Amino acid sequence: MSLVAGVDFGTLSVRVSLVDSERGLLESATAEYPVHRKREDPEYATQSHEDHMRALASATREALKKAGITGSQVQSIALDTTGSSVIPVGKDIQPLGEYYLWCDHRSKGEAAEITEAAHREHLEAIKWCGGVYSSEWGFSKLLHWLRHNPEKRSEFVSAFEHCDMVAATLCGITDPKKVKRSVCAMGHKWLWNPQLGGLPPESFLVKVDPLLKGVRDKLQGEYVTSDQIAGRLSSSWAAKLGLQPGIPIPVGAFDAHWDAIGAGCRTDDMVNVIGTSTCMIGISPSVNLVPGVCGVVHGSVHPLRTGIEAGLSAVGDIFSAIASRARSDVTTLSAGLENYRAGQTGLLRMTWDNGDRTVLVNPNLRGVTLGWNLQSTAQDELFAAIEGTAFHTRVILDRMAGHGVNIKRVINAGGIPQKNAVLNQVYANVLGRPVLVPSKSVVSLGSAIFAFLAAGTFKTIEEAQDKICPSHRTFLPDDSAQRTYDHLYPLYSRLYFALGQRGSDGMGDILPTLIAEAESATGQAKR
Numbered sequence: 439m440s441l442v443a444g445v446d447f448g449t450l451s452v453r454v455s456l457v458d459s460e461r462g463l464l465e466s467a468t469a470e471y472p473v474h475r476k477r478e479d480p481e482y483a484t485q486s487h488e489d490h491m492r493a494l495a496s497a498t499r500e501a502l503k504k505a506g507i508t509g510s511q512v513q514s515i516a517l518d519t520t521g522s523s524v525i526p527v528g529k530d531i532q533p534l535g536e537y538y539l540w541c542d543h544r545s546k547g548e549a550a551e552i553t554e555a556a557h558r559e560h561l562e563a564i565k566w567c568g569g570v571y572s573s574e575w576g577f578s579k580l581l582h583w584l585r586h587n588p589e590k591r592s593e594f595v596s597a598f599e600h601c602d603m604v605a606a607t608l609c610g611i612t613d614p615k616k617v618k619r620s621v622c623a624m625g626h627k628w629l630w631n632p633q634l635g636g637l638p639p640e641s642f643l644v645k646v647d648p649l650l651k652g653v654r655d656k657l658q659g660e661y662v663t664s665d666q667i668a669g670r671l672s673s674s675w676a677a678k679l680g681l682q683p684g685i686p687i688p689v690g691a692f693d694a695h696w697d698a699i700g701a702g703c704r705t706d707d708m709v710n711v712i713g714t715s716t717c718m719i720g721i722s723p724s725v726n727l728v729p730g731v732c733g734v735v736h737g738s739v740h741p742l743r744t745g746i747e748a749g750l751s752a753v754g755d756i757f758s759a760i761a762s763r764a765r766s767d768v769t770t771l772s773a774g775l776e777n778y779r780a781g782q783t784g785l786l787r788m789t790w791d792n793g794d795r796t797v798l799v800n801p802n803l804r805g806v807t808l809g810w811n812l813q814s815t816a817q818d819e820l821f822a823a824i825e826g827t828a829f830h831t832r833v834i835l836d837r838m839a840g841h842g843v844n845i846k847r848v849i850n851a852g853g854i855p856q857k858n859a860v861l862n863q864v865y866a867n868v869l870g871r872p873v874l875v876p877s878k879s880v881v882s883l884g885s886a887i888f889a890f891l892a893a894g895t896f897k898t899i900e901e902a903q904d905k906i907c908p909s910h911r912t913f914l915p916d917d918s919a920q921r922t923y924d925h926l927y928p929l930y931s932r933l934y935f936a937l938g939q940r941g942s943d944g945m946g947d948i949l950p951t952l953i954a955e956a957e958s959a960t961g962q963a964k965r
Contacts, residue, residue, distance in 0.1 A: 440895045441507070443498065443681070444886030445517035446693055447490060447600065449473065449541070449714050454497040456505050456512070457886035459895050462906060464507070466882065467500035469493035473539060478960055481543040481573075481801075484536035487525060490600075491607060498679040509681040514688070515608075515671065516664075516889035518882075519600035521692040522627035524579045527603075528593040530612040535587065537600060538579040541715070541751070543793060545582035546573035546801040548647075552581075555646045563629040563638055568731040570799035574751075575627040577643075577650075584649045591649075596656045599623035601690030602668075608687055609669030618660045618668045622691035625735030626747050630661060663741035664689045664696075664888050688892040694719050694852075695739045695747070696884025699899060701851035701876050702907040705743060708838075708845045710831060712852040712861070714754045715795070718834060720746040720843065728841040730797030731834075740899060746843065748834045752792035753827050754854055756805065759791065760823060764816035771820050775860045780825075780867060780919035781926055783818040785809040787826035788933065790949070797837045798938045802950040806937065824861050825923075828868035829930040835869065849874045849910065853881065859913075867919035868927070874910035883907065 441464070444455045450473065455466040471489040476482040502509055526534045538545070552571040556564035564571065571578060580597050596614035598606070606617045624630040629638050637657060643650035668689045676683035694717030698709035708720040722744045727734055731748045738745030754768075761771045786808045793801035807819060835845060848871060855862050855875045866873040887902040896902040940946035 440513050440890065440893055441511050442886055442889035442893055442895070443501070443512050443515040444882040444884070444889055445494065445515060446696075446882035446885055447517065447519040447604070448693060448881075449520055449539070452490065452493045452497050453882050454494070454501045455882040455886060456501050456507070457883070457889075457906065459890060459905065463878075463883075465501050465505035467497045467504060469497040469500070474536065479544070481546070483539040483542040485523070485539050486536050487533045487603065487607075490604065494604070495678045498681065502680050509676075509679070512681050512685065513895075514686050514889040514893040515679075515681065516688045516885045516892060517601065517604055517690050518693040518696040518885050519604060519690060521599055521601065521623050522575045522579065523600040524576050524597055525600070525603055526580065526583050526590070526594055526597045527614070528590075528595050531596070531598070531603070531606055531614060531617070534590050534593055535583070538583065540574055541792065542579065543573045543801045545578035548581040548585075549573040549575070549578035549801070552578055552646055555642065559642055559645060561629075561638060561642055563631050563634050565727050566631055566735070567626070567629065567733045568797070568799060569729050571629075572732070572795070572799050573801045574795065576624075577628060580653065581647055581650060585647075594656075599627070601692065605668040605687055605690050608671055608675045610672030610674065611669060614656070615659055618662050618666065618689050620689050620691050621661055621663050621735065622695050622738040622745070624661055625738050626692070626733035626745075628657070632661075636661070662689050663737040664691050665741040665891055667892060686892040688888045691738070691888075692717070694749075695745065696888065697851050697880060698739055698884065699887055699903070700880035700883030700885075700907065701849050702903055702910070703739070703849065704900070706844050706846040707849060708835065708847070709849045709851050710865070712753055712850060712854045714752065715792070716750040716753045716827065716831070716852070718748040718796070718831070720838075720845065722746055722843060726838075726842040728838055728843060730799055730837060732796055746838070748796035748838070750789060750827060750830055751795040751801075752789065756789055756791045756823050756827075757820060760816055760820050766816070768820075771817055772858070772860070774817065775821055775824075778821045778860075780864075780922035783809070783814070783822050784811065785814065785818055785822035786926070786930060786933065787819065787822040788937065789823055789826040789830055790938070794938060796834050800938060802953055803938055804949050804953065806933075806949075808933070824864050825868065826930075828865045829927060830934070831865065832869055832927060833931060833934060847874060848872070849876070851876055851880055853879075862913045863916070866913040866915045868923045870915055870920050870924070872915070873913045875913065876908045877911050878908040880908065
């Protein structure tokens with residue numbers, strides 16, 4: 439028997455779970471931190487490293503108190519985070535500002551430049567991330583920071599993903615070269631690929647912008663999978679957390695990737711980690727490059743398999759926004775949705791309110807709802823948005839299947855499926871296949887599994903999953919609803935590509951033009 443701490447840094451809070459190898463979850467605690475946004479700039483989203491660490495200490499101590507145990511009993515601590523959430527640092531790995539959060543899309547111009555340069559220069563790595571570089575990823579965020587913080591460039595030493603920054607902080611590492619970087623983070627978001635020589639060459643980066651000169655060297659270090667140890671808990675942070683110093687901390691990863699492990703993901707499974715956004719995480723026995731998919735990285739989810747990542751840029755955030763506009767909340771607005779029938783609202787909802795992550799990889803899109811009438815309600819829109827996220831998920835799964843990705847099981851994990859049976863049933867009906875949902879919350883359970891590996895409790899991920907992961911509840915497609923959605927899906931797919939990408943019909947210019955005009959008007963108002 440052993441006891442570990444699994445940590446999950448989400449967009450709005452951190453959860454610390456204390457998990458026993460025999461008894462499972464003992465207790466968990468959460469602590470919140472703010473997202474800093476600007477009304478005049480909807481692309482802006484940052485967070486403070488200090489806020490993160492303060493919340494981690496608070497949640498860890500609270501979890502220990504609730505469990506009635508001492509910190510000396512915890513044998514390892516592992517953590518996952520959002521990503522790509524990037525922080526530039528100076529001397530001794532001190533932050534030079536706040537994290538560019540994953541949902542910060544200010545760098546969409548930089549992302550477009552990287553994409554254009556990658557194709558012009560025939561950069562092979564761009565094929566491994568679907569052919570399009572995203573404003574949600576590392577190099578675009580870092581380039582945006584370099585361009586907009588000229589007074590801090592001389593202090594710039596390196597940049598880190600959130601998972602690597604937290605691990606380095608907890609281990610007391612102050613030399614950037616000694617920080618072990620996550621294969622999961624760097625492979626999916628920074629074009630790192632060991633088969634192609636690691637990071638993109640300096641010659642390519644300076645063609646994107648001379649400001650990137652020397653950045654490749656500043657990002658060098660040991661890139662490893664999460665079955666490796668990042669370091670050991672320092673005495674100072676052990677005191678703050680209430681744990682014993684010297685316990686191992688494995689190399690971290692992104693929250694969705696470890697949530698997939700906690701949900702019981704095995705080879706050829708696809709896990710929809712549905713929360714504020716959706717990350718779709720799969721494990722494949724082989725490499726299949728898929729256009730428009732966020733990344734194909736060996737070792738990113740399972741150290742011995744190939745990880746595939748895709749997703750939607752907003753899901754729970756869209757539901758919350760619909761409820762907020764109706765001066766309600768999602769729970770209240772959801773009451774009665776179980777009585778809705780497939781397609782009854784007459785609405786078709788494109789869930790691009792925060793852009794498109796996959797397969798268009800286009801931040802210059804916004805939500806679209808077709809079919810309003812004078813009696814349409816906010817609840818109708820909420821149901822149509824659930825249908826829309828399911829249709830979008832089907833677009834992604836179809837793209838993967840068309841490029842050789844075998845998908846045996848679909849699992850809905852994350853915070854929303856645990857509380858929303860309607861969503862799970864709609865997904866089963868739209869996808870036309872069973873949807874499995876963990877019977878209990880798996881948030882931070884993946885972290886606990888990697889903590890157990892670091893502590894030596896289990897030899898393999900599969901052994902830990904068999905012992906720790908909950909069983910699944912299965913949602914089966916309803917034949918009548920499936921037929922309705924099979925009729926509507928071609929309409930959704932046609933609209934998705936017509937409005938979502940620039941083409942000869944000109945419809946792909948509509949949403950980007952609206953965004954550009956709004957940004958221009960906002961800029962004029964500031965002056």
